[in-house]
Amino acid sequence: MSGVWRFLCGMVLALLLAGCDAPAEAPVSPVAAAFPVPAPAAGDVELGRKVYNFRCYFCHGYSGDAKTLAASYLSPRPRDFTASPALTQESMLRTLHEGRAGTAMKPFKGILNDAEMRAVAAFVESEFVQRKAPNTAYHTEANGWPDHQRFRAAFPFVRGEIQLDAPAESLNAAQQLGRQLYLGSCISCHDRAHVSDEGPAWSSRPLSYPRMGFLPGQQTVVDAVSSASVYAKHDVVPAIDHLSAQEKRGEALFQTNCAFCHGADGTGKNWIGQFMEPKARDLTAYTATEMTAQRLQKTIREGLPGTSMPAWQHVLQPAEIQAVSAYVRRAFVRPAGS
Secondary structure: OHHHHHHHHHHHHHHHHHHHOOOOOOOOOHHHHHOOOOOOOOOHHHHHHHHHHHHOHHHHOOOOOOOOHHHHOOOOOOOOHHHOOOOOHHHHHHHHHHOOOOOOOOOOEOOEOHHHHHHHHHHHHHHHHHOOOOOOOOOOHHHOOOOHHHHHHHHHHHOOOOOOOOOHHHOOHHHHHHHHHHHHOHHHOOOOOOOOOOOOOOOOOOOOOOOOOOOOOOOOOOOHHHHHOOOHHHHOOOOOOOOOHHHHHHHHHHHHHHHHHHOOOOOOOOHHHHHOOOOOOOHHHOEOOOOOHHHHHHHHHHOOOOOOOOOOOOOOOHHHHHHHHHHHHHHOOEOOOO
8 A cells, every 4th residue: 555655655756747847728818808909910910000091090090100180189199009008908808898988999890800800900010019110101292292292382381390379580481481381271280289388279160171272383382282192183173154032042052061072063073072081072973854843952951871971950041951952953963854
C-alpha cells in the first residue's frame, strides 16, 4: 500500500511541476467576450476606410484627430484616435454597437452590419491608433477641388496662423487677399477661425451652401467654391420666360428654401444634395404624369419618410405650397410622354 501511495504522490508532483512551465492563460475581458475580433480579412481595412470616410469623418476628422468644425460644437469632444494608444478593436466594436452615453456618439447597430463595424474598427486601429496616418485629404480633384493649392493665400487663416480679425494694416497684400478668400468661401466649412475677440455668439445658419453669386464665366479669384467645385453649375438658377405670378412666387420660395438640397436647377446634384443619404431627389427625372401636382404638393406638405425631406405644412401656407408645386412642374418636371 505504501508503494502505491508513493507512486500516486509522484504522479501528482510530476503533473504540478509540468504545469509550472506552461504559460498561464490570460483572462478574457467582458468586452472581448461580447465582441470577439477575428483576424482581419484581406480588404477589411480598405472597407473600413470607405465606411469611415462616409460615416465617421464629420466628427472624428479625415485623419482621426477630431479637428473638425462639428467637433468644436460638441461637449465632450469626439475621441481623438491618434491620442488613444490603448484603444482596442474590441472597445471600438462595443462603442459602435452601443454608442457612448453622455456623448454625441450614437449606436450604429442597424445602420452598419457586423462586417462593416469590424472593418471600421480594424481601419481606425491600423490607420490612426498605430500608424498615425493622414488617411484621406478632402481637397482633391475627385471631390471637386482641382489644383487646390491655388487658394493657398487663405491657408494661414484656415489653420489659425493669422488672426481673422487682425488689423488690415498688419496684413500684406497677399494676406489681405487670403482673408477675403477665406471669408468668401472657406468659412463655409472652416468656421472656427483664430480670432483675438470672439465677439457675440452667432445665430445658426446654413453656411455650408456654396452659391456665392456664381454665374458661368464670372468666377473670381475670391470665389473658391464656385470656381473649383464640380457642383457649382447646379446652383445656377434657370432662366424661364413668361412665368405666371404664381410660378414667380414659387420660384422665389424654391430658390430660398428647396434649392439648398435640390439645387437651383432641381437636379439634386449640387454640393449638399450629393452628400445626403439618400441623395436629394432629382426633380428633372420625372414626367408630368409621374409627378402630378397632387403628388408633389402632398410630398411638400408631409415630407418623405426615410429621407431628409421634411414636412413643410407648418412652414409654408397652402397657397405657397401650391406655388412651389407650380414652379417645380414648370421649371423641372418634363412634359408627359417625353
